[in-house]
Amino acid sequence: MSSETVAVTLRVNGETTTQMVAPRTHLADLLRGRLGLTGTHLGCEHGVCGACTVFIDGATARACLVLAVQSDGAVVETVEGLTDAADPTLRALQEAFVARNALQCGFCTPGMLATAVELLRETPAPSRAAIRERISGNYCRCTGYHAIVDAIETAALRLAGHEPR
Amino acid sequence: MPHPPAHAAIDRPNSYIGRSVPRPNARRLVEGRGHFTDDLPTTPRTLHVAFLRSPYPHARIAGLDLAAARALPGVALVATGADIAAVCTPWVGVLTHFAGLKSAPQYPLAIDRAVWLGEPIIAVAATTRAIAEDAIDLIGIDYEELPAVTDIDAALAPGAPVIHPHLGDNLAFRLRLDSGDVDAAFAAAHTVVEDDFHFNRHTPVTLETRSILADYDPATQRLTVCQSTQTPYQMQEVYARHFAIPAANVRVIAGDVGGSFGMKLHVYGDEMATVALSIMLRRPVKFVADRLESFVSDIHARAHRVRARMALAADGSITAMAVDDTTGIGPYSAYPRTSAVEGNQAVRLMGGPYRHRAYRGSLQVVFQNKAMMSQYRAVGHPIACAVTEALVDRAAAALGLDAIDIRRRNLLTDDAYPYTSPTGYVFERLSHHQCLDLLERSCDYAALRRDQQAARQRGVCRGIGIAAFIEITSPGPAFYGVGGAPITAQDGCVMQLDPSGAVRVQVSVTEQGQGTEAIMAQIAASAFGVALDRVRVVTGDTETTPYGGATWASRGAAIGGETVLLTGHALRQQCLALAAAILQTQPQTLDIVDGRVVDAADGQERISVAELARIAYFRPDTLPPGIQPQLVAARNHVPRDQPFAFTNGIQASHVEVDTETGFVRLLGHWVVEDCGRIINPLLVDEQIRGGVVQGIGAALFEECLYSPEGQILNATLADYLVPMAGEIPDIHVAHVETPTLLTQLGAKGAGEAGTAGAAAAVLNAVNDALRPLGAQLSELPLTPQRILAALGRV
Numbered sequence: 001m002s003s004e005t006v007a008v009t010l011r012v013n014g015e016t017t018t019q020m021v022a023p024r025t026h027l028a029d030l031l032r033g034r035l036g037l038t039g040t041h042l043g044c045e046h047g048v049c050g051a052c053t054v055f056i057d058g059a060t061a062r063a064c065l066v067l068a069v070q071s072d073g074a075v076v077e078t079v080e081g082l083t084d085a086a087d088p089t090l091r092a093l094q095e096a097f098v099a100r101n102a103l104q105c106g107f108c109t110p111g112m113l114a115t116a117v118e119l120l121r122e123t124p125a126p127s128r129a130a131i132r133e134r135i136s137g138n139y140c141r142c143t144g145y146h147a148i149v150d151a152i153e154t155a156a157l158r159l160a161g162h163e164p165r
Numbered sequence: 166m167p168h169p170p171a172h173a174a175i176d177r178p179n180s181y182i183g184r185s186v187p188r189p190n191a192r193r194l195v196e197g198r199g200h201f202t203d204d205l206p207t208t209p210r211t212l213h214v215a216f217l218r219s220p221y222p223h224a225r226i227a228g229l230d231l232a233a234a235r236a237l238p239g240v241a242l243v244a245t246g247a248d249i250a251a252v253c254t255p256w257v258g259v260l261t262h263f264a265g266l267k268s269a270p271q272y273p274l275a276i277d278r279a280v281w282l283g284e285p286i287i288a289v290a291a292t293t294r295a296i297a298e299d300a301i302d303l304i305g306i307d308y309e310e311l312p313a314v315t316d317i318d319a320a321l322a323p324g325a326p327v328i329h330p331h332l333g334d335n336l337a338f339r340l341r342l343d344s345g346d347v348d349a350a351f352a353a354a355h356t357v358v359e360d361d362f363h364f365n366r367h368t369p370v371t372l373e374t375r376s377i378l379a380d381y382d383p384a385t386q387r388l389t390v391c392q393s394t395q396t397p398y399q400m401q402e403v404y405a406r407h408f409a410i411p412a413a414n415v416r417v418i419a420g421d422v423g424g425s426f427g428m429k430l431h432v433y434g435d436e437m438a439t440v441a442l443s444i445m446l447r448r449p450v451k452f453v454a455d456r457l458e459s460f461v462s463d464i465h466a467r468a469h470r471v472r473a474r475m476a477l478a479a480d481g482s483i484t485a486m487a488v489d490d491t492t493g494i495g496p497y498s499a500y501p502r503t504s505a506v507e508g509n510q511a512v513r514l515m516g517g518p519y520r521h522r523a524y525r526g527s528l529q530v531v532f533q534n535k536a537m538m539s540q541y542r543a544v545g546h547p548i549a550c551a552v553t554e555a556l557v558d559r560a561a562a563a564l565g566l567d568a569i570d571i572r573r574r575n576l577l578t579d580d581a582y583p584y585t586s587p588t589g590y591v592f593e594r595l596s597h598h599q600c601l602d603l604l605e606r607s608c609d610y611a612a613l614r615r616d617q618q619a620a621r622q623r624g625v626c627r628g629i630g631i632a633a634f635i636e637i638t639s640p641g642p643a644f645y646g647v648g649g650a651p652i653t654a655q656d657g658c659v660m661q662l663d664p665s666g667a668v669r670v671q672v673s674v675t676e677q678g679q680g681t682e683a684i685m686a687q688i689a690a691s692a693f694g695v696a697l698d699r700v701r702v703v704t705g706d707t708e709t710t711p712y713g714g715a716t717w718a719s720r721g722a723a724i725g726g727e728t729v730l731l732t733g734h735a736l737r738q739q740c741l742a743l744a745a746a747i748l749q750t751q752p753q754t755l756d757i758v759d760g761r762v763v764d765a766a767d768g769q770e771r772i773s774v775a776e777l778a779r780i781a782y783f784r785p786d787t788l789p790p791g792i793q794p795q796l797v798a799a800r801n802h803v804p805r806d807q808p809f810a811f812t813n814g815i816q817a818s819h820v821e822v823d824t825e826t827g828f829v830r831l832l833g834h835w836v837v838e839d840c841g842r843i844i845n846p847l848l849v850d851e852q853i854r855g856g857v858v859q860g861i862g863a864a865l866f867e868e869c870l871y872s873p874e875g876q877i878l879n880a881t882l883a884d885y886l887v888p889m890a891g892e893i894p895d896i897h898v899a900h901v902e903t904p905t906l907l908t909q910l911g912a913k914g915a916g917e918a919g920t921a922g923a924a925a926a927v928l929n930a931v932n933d934a935l936r937p938l939g940a941q942l943s944e945l946p947l948t949p950q951r952i953l954a955a956l957g958r959v
């Protein structure tokens with residue numbers, strides 16, 4: 001409950017920033033509240049729903065479970081940064097999500113995309129079961145997941161140079 | 166059967182109706198550029214609210230010490246229920262068309278006494294949410310615990326503590342329906358099947374929690390509320406009424422809404438208190454529910470115990486059905502739609518797909534000290550469907566009939582319409598048999614049965630469940646307006662031809678991800694005659710869209726869509742009149758196609774729409790004398806020919822049950838749905854799939870667990886199970902298309918269909934798998950524990 005703040009320096013979407021934060025501030029609040037990166041969403045703030053998924057030092061993490069002070073020195077990438085950097089994996093996924101209507105309200109989507117980007121970077125041609133397994137930490141309340149699985153499958157094929165069926 | 170009218174706008178050249186075009190707003194959302202309420206920029210003047218909520222299901226507030234909380238730096242105001250009540254009048258969740266429905270005045274925050282665990286008691290507004298939460302921890306409060314009524318039977322028992330003593334008892338509402346000679350039918354029955362069914366509470370869990378940012382400007386007495394809501398105009402009326410501000414001074418803006426499913430159209434005390442604080446403090450005030458408070462303050466859903474019986478003749482025809490539904494709604498009936506609708510629809514939809522004429526339904530709606538229960542997606546439908554379809558399967562087993570066969574014998578025939586059901590529902594045109602036939606083919610039912618036999622040889626328990634359903638859509642004024650609710654059944658549209666030749670469509674229906682904006686753009690583009698990318702749709706703001714009902718009960722496409730269609734026609738006529746004046750011809754010899762005014766006869770271009778607009782806006786001096794170009798059209802539409810519409814469909818579920826662990830594996834799920842005219846197949850299929858998965862959640866996973874004392878035991882997302890991708894199968898969707906003849910568009914609505922039938926299909930599939938083992942379940946969700954108990958293993 002103390003009001004003391006701590007300096008945190010981190011690289012977010014290619015830009016280095018130093019912020020004074022209360023020790024209890026989590027990374028998602030820093031991204032959203034201080035940096036205006038509101039594409040990172042908060043669905044539970046207890047590490048279950050995956051809406052806050054971002055990349056920290058190249059691997060996905062739940063920004064609601066990471067304190068801002070823990071990310072001192074980290075490299076953080078959000079959906080906005082990967083979009084602006086024209087990340088090819090993200091771009092293929094975004095195209096496929098839009099074409100397949102793999103989002104309804106879109107609240108889960110940035111986190112879902114981050115998880116899918118990591119999956120496709122590691123596994124170029126995942127099976128539907130593998131896709132379902134991997135995105136099981138990302139809740140979607142609207143779509144029922146089928147279209148999301150389709151879209152990730154399509155993006156994987158495109159990235160591998162195949163025209164999807 | 167009458168022939169469908171020529172659907173002029175739909176069959177026009179280059180119509181977008183029936184085409185799978187992607188949504189214009191999807192691109193924004195995949196790039197993280199949404200505008201959810203919590204994303205909106207705030208100023209340093211904005212205050213953030215946290216609430217002290219009751220930790221007891223029923224308690225008197227015996228003492229309060231707010232000094233330390235008030236003294237915390239950063240705290241602007243600590244408000245009690247009485248403080249808030251000074252600016253906000255209470256509400257009572259009753260409507261006159263539910264005769265006898267009673268409820269007590271409800272205040273934004275509890276005053277003196279809390280009646281459910283999670284009820285807000287004290288509000289703190291501070292410079293940050295974290296400081297507001299710190300202040301909550303500093304509040305000294307003494308509770309005197311009162312006896313809690315949680316069980317529905319105990320609540321009705323003589324001598325039970327009465328939650329609202331002035332109401333006399335805990336019975337909020339009672340309804341009895343009687344049609345045909347039910348007793349005679351049961352007396353004469355060859356076979357009677359019966360059971361008690363339990364549907365445990367679950368909750369919608371929109372991924373975006375309830376969020377609101379209220380800003381009151383005392384200088385102009387204007388209230389602006391940005392809110393994650395389905396119903397901006399309803400909320401405008403509510404704020405006007407309860408804060409005594411003229412409705413015209415209230416602006417409600419629903420930006421991106423992260424899921425709603427019927428949960429975001431009720432009035433919540435914490436949201437009303439947030440508005441009250443903005444008025445009291447003359448500053449912007451924001452409240453975003455955290456997930457833990459969502460579980461105890463969002464409405465819960467279902468909560469029914471149904472005693473049901475079905476009578477059949479020897480040939481398998483259903484002759485009568487009788488049900489007795491008791492539903493627990495928490496301590497108040499929700500406002501402004503009441504908590505009677507869920508039970509009312511459940512007892513009226515029972516047996517809905519079938520031909521029998523004898524029916525008796527009784528309903529008791531009961532107060533209890535649990536979170537409030539009210540409308541959630543497919544209100545009442547899953548209950549009616551699961552009870553009916555479970556009994557049909559039991560009857561089939563008793564009579565040695567196949568599940569498809571018994572339904573084919575009993576479903577209303579496709580030539581029976583118009584048809585009035587024993588509960589008084591009028592079905593304009595349904596297609597049960599076409600849907601059943603298509604389902605049988607699409608799931609390859611015979612192959613599934615062969616697979617089941619083969620699996621049994623291997624000692625594997627597989628089952629197939631079928632569930633036919635009807636769905637209420639397109640509610641007219643009979644739904645709420647007649648009962649005195651400030652909820653309109655009409656929609657409005659204003660359509661403008663811009664100087665560039667683009668079309669702007671302002672419409673009262675709202676978007677929560679269903680694809681409303683895409684569908685309205687498709688209809689507008691088709692009706693007026695421009696390319697889809699020339700249409701911009703504006704929704705969700707009472708200041709910039711015409712008055713209307715918005716999006717609930719699957720009304721968007723049917724009512725909103727028809728409104729846009731009529732407006733598009735009107736604007737086309739106006740533009741044709743202008744073009745005819747310029748071209749010195751008659752309007753009826755012209756048409757608008759793809760942004761060009763053409764000769765109706767041969768399609769030859771005469772003038773582009775953009776050129777027409779340019780002349781009208783910038784060079785009207787060149788027009789013939791006396792011509793006043795009319796470049797805006799506006800229309801309203803409300804269903805007048807029937808109180809509400811019905812659609813129908815059928816689902817199949819294929820499951821495998823592990824009899825050692827009680828786990829259910831979903832192998833496949835199929836839906837055949839008839840939602841009338843399909844405007845965008847891509848979007849409608851995803852509405853259905855999303856609905857199915859919510860139904861599967863209710864069938865297998867989702868349950869708000871309460872202790873007998875009324876403590877909620879699993880109010881976190883880690884403990885409350887929401888369906889995840891790994892456990893959900895692919896969902897195959899097919900359509901029969903029977904447009905309503907009562908509108909030009911012919912759309913009926915599809916938002917509830919998936920949820921209406923999915924739980925019933927899964928329940929029947931699990932029971933089908935377990936039948937050879939003599940086990941049978943009738944309580945949802947079908948947890949491993951319950952399955953093992955049914956198998957006698959625990």
Ligand code: FES
Pocket residue numbers: 041042043044045046047048049050051052053062063064065
């Ligand atoms: S908000 Fe981080 S996992 Fe839900």
Ligand code: FES
Pocket residue numbers: 102103104105106107108109139140141142143372423424678
């Ligand atoms: S699209 Fe709404 S939660 Fe996934």
